[in-house]
Amino acid sequence: MSDQANPFRIAQQQFDTAAELLNLHPDIRAVLRVPQRELTVNFPVRLDDGSVQMFTGYRVQHNLGRGPVKGGIRYHPSVDLDEVRALAMWMTWKCALVNIPYGGAKGGVIVDPRQLSLAELERLTRRFASDVSILLGPEKDIPAPDVNTNAQIMAWIMDTISMHRGYTVPAVITGKPIQVGGSLGRIEATGRGVSLMVREAVHKQGRSLEGLRVVVQGFGNVGSTAALLLHEMGCQVIGVADAAGAYYCASGLDIPAMRTYSERHTFRLLQGYEAPHMVPITGTELLELECDVLIPAALENQLTGENAARVRAGMIVEGANGPTTPGADAILTARGIPVVPDILANAGGVIVSYFEWVQGLQEFFWDEHDINSKLERILVNAFEEVWQLAASRALPLRTAAYLLAVQRVAEANATRGVYP
Template sequence: MAVDILNPYEVAVAQFDEAAEMLGLSQAMRAILRKPKRELIVNFPVRMDNGDVQMFTGYRVQHNINRGPAKGGIRFSPDVSLDEVRALAMWMTWKCAVVGIPFGGAKGGVVCDPHKLSRNELERLTRRYATEISILIGPNSDIPAPDMNTNPQIMAWIMDTYSMHRGYSVPEVVTGKPLSIGGSEGRLEATARGVQVVTCEALLSLGMQVEGARVVIQGFGNVGGNSARLLQSLGCKIVGLSDISGGVYNPNGIDVMRALRYSQEHGGLRGLPDSEQVTNQELLELPCDVLIPAALENQLTAQNASRVKARLIVEAANGPTTPEADRIFQDRGITVVPDILANAGGVTVSYFEWVQDLQRFFWSEDEINQRLERIMVRSFQAVQDRAERQRTSLRMGAYLLAVARVAEATEARGIYP
C-alpha cells in the first residue's frame, strides 16, 4: 500500500499558515514566525572501538525564542534530516506556548543508528556532538532533552560535557537527567501522564466513559508503554498494541504489565500469548474508541484515514496525522487531540526540572504530578474553548492559541535594532 511521503517542515509551515490566516497576522509577523531563528549543522569525527574514524552529521535548530530560552529534544536516528528537525523545532514553539510554559522551540538530532554503536561509541558520539552544539546550548539559552533513541544516560553525558567546559556543574543545561544529578521525579513518564489526562478530558467532553473505553496504541516505547499502563489503571481496555516487531490485538483486552514483561524478555511484542498478530497498518484500523499513535510522523494518511474506526485520536507522537487525513477525520466527525497539546506533558515536567535545578530545591513526585495535571486540564479546556468559539478543530484551536501567544510576545519585543 502506498504511504504519503510528506516533508514534515512543509506540513508544519502549512499548519502555521492556516492559523496565521485565521488570526489575521500581518505579513511581517508571518514572515518572522515561518522561519527558524537559527540552524546549526555540524559534521564531526568519532573514533570507533576498532580504531576507525567515522564522520557523523548533527543538527540543532532554534525556531523561536521570544517567550524564553529554546527547549527541545535530541534524537539519534538514521532518518534524521534538517527539515524534520526544523518541523519539530517549530512544533516545540507552539507546544510550549499552548501549555503556557516560558520556553521557545528547538530540536536537535544526529544521523546515526544508536543500536549499531557500542556504549563507548555512543558516549564518544554524544560528547562530541554536545561539544559541537555547545555554542548554542546553555541553561539560559537552549536546554536539550531526550527524544527518540536518547535517554537519561545520554542527557547525563551532555550535562557532564558542558560542565567540564565550564569548570563547574551545570545541571540545568539539560532536562530528562537521572535523579542523582538533578533530574526530576515523574519526568520519565511525564509525556504519557499528559496523554492520560487529555485522553480522559476528551472522552468526557464527548460524553464517553473512561472506564471500559477500548484503546489502541501504536508504539510501545516510553510514551506508548506508559500511556497503556496509566490508561489501563483508570479502567480503559487496551485492545491493541504495537512496536517495531508488529502489532497484537485482543478485543477482550491485553494485560499491559504482562505485555511489558514479555516485550523486555523477547525483544518485542511479536508472539504475545492470548493475542492475534496484526501489522502496524492493520493496528491503526482496528475497532476501538480511542486510537493513540505514539510512534512516528505520517502514520495516519489519506490512504488509511477513511478506515480508522476510532471516535477519538490522541496524538502522543509528533506529526502522526497528515493534513489530508486531518480533513477526512473532520468530515467523519472523528475528534483529534493534536500533538502540540496531547504530548506536552514531557516539556511541562522538563520545565519543572529546569526550575528545580535553577533554585536547587526539589519537589516530590506527587507535587509534580498534581502540577502537571492542573496545567494539562487547563490547557485542554482553553484549546477546546478556542476551537468552539472559532467553530474549528481542536488542532486549529491549539494553533490559534499558541500562535497568538508567540505573536503577542514577538510584537511586544519588536524588531532589533
C-alpha cells in the same frame, strides 16, 4: 522526501492556517514561519574496532521570543534537517499553548543507536554535545530526551557541557537521572499527559473510561506509559505496536506484563512476547483497528490522506509529534473524528522538563505528588481553553490549539520588536 510528506512543509501549512485566521501582520508571519537559527555538524566518532565513522547532527532553534528554547534530541536513521525544523516549530507552539516561558528547539543525529555499543554511543553523544555546545545553556537552549535517547544520554550531555564550563551545570539539560539533578515524574510525564488528555476528551463526550477500547502505536517511553496508565484507569488496550511488530487481543492486552517484558529486553522491544489470545498483526492493520481511541505515539506522518479514510477510531490523541498530515486532518474532520493535537496531548514532557529546569536553577526539589499535580493542572487548563475555543468557533481542536499558541508567540515577538 515529497512536499506532501515533508514535516516542515506540514508545520508551515499548519501555521499558515492559524496565521490567516488570526489575520497576523505579514512581518510577524515572516518571522514565525522559519527557524531563527540552524546548526549542522559533521563529526567523527572512533568505533570500538579503532576505525572512525562520520555522523551528521542538527540543532535548530525556531523562536526565542518567549524565552530560552526547549526541545529534545533524537537518534534515528531518518533524521533530516526538515524534520528537525518541523519539530522545533511544533515545540514553539507546544510551549506557548501550555504557557511556559520557552521557545521551541529540536536536535537530532542521523544514526541507528542499535548498531552501536554503549561505549560508541557515549563517544557519539559527547562529540555531538561538544559540537553543538555553542548553542546550549540554561539561559539559551535546554535539550531533553526524544526518540531513542534517554536519561543516561542526557547525563553524558550534561557532563560534557559541565567539563567545558569547568563547573556542574545541571540546568543545561532535562530528562536527567534523579541522582544528577533530574526531576521525579519526568520519565512518565509525556505518557501521563497523553492519558490525561484521553480522560478529559472522553469525559467531554459524556463517556466512561471503563472498557474503553484503546490502540497505541509505539511502545516506547510515551506509548507504554500511556497504555499502562489507561489500563489502570479501566480502559481495554486492545492493540499496541513497536519497531518490531504489532499485537492485537480483542479482550485486552496485559499491558503490565508487556511493559515488564519490554524493559527486560534489548532496546525495550516486544519481539518474542507471547500471550494467550494475542495475535500478531501488521502496523497498517493496527492503525485501522476498530477502537474508541487511537494513540499514534511513534513517528510523524503515520495518518495520511491515503489511510485516514480507513481509520475506525472514535477519537485520535496524538502521543507523537506530527503523526497526522493536513490531508488526513481534513478527512478525519469530515468524518467527525476529533483529533487531540500533539502540541496539547504530548506536552506533559516539556511541562515537567520546565519543572526540572526550575528545580535545577533553584537547587530546590519537589516530590512526585507535587510534580504530577502541577502537570495535571496545567494540562487540564490548556485542554479546557482549547476545547472551549473549538466549540465556540466550530473549529477542529488542532486549529483552536494553534490559534491560542500562535497568538501568544506573535504577541511576544511584536512586543519585543525587531533588532536593531
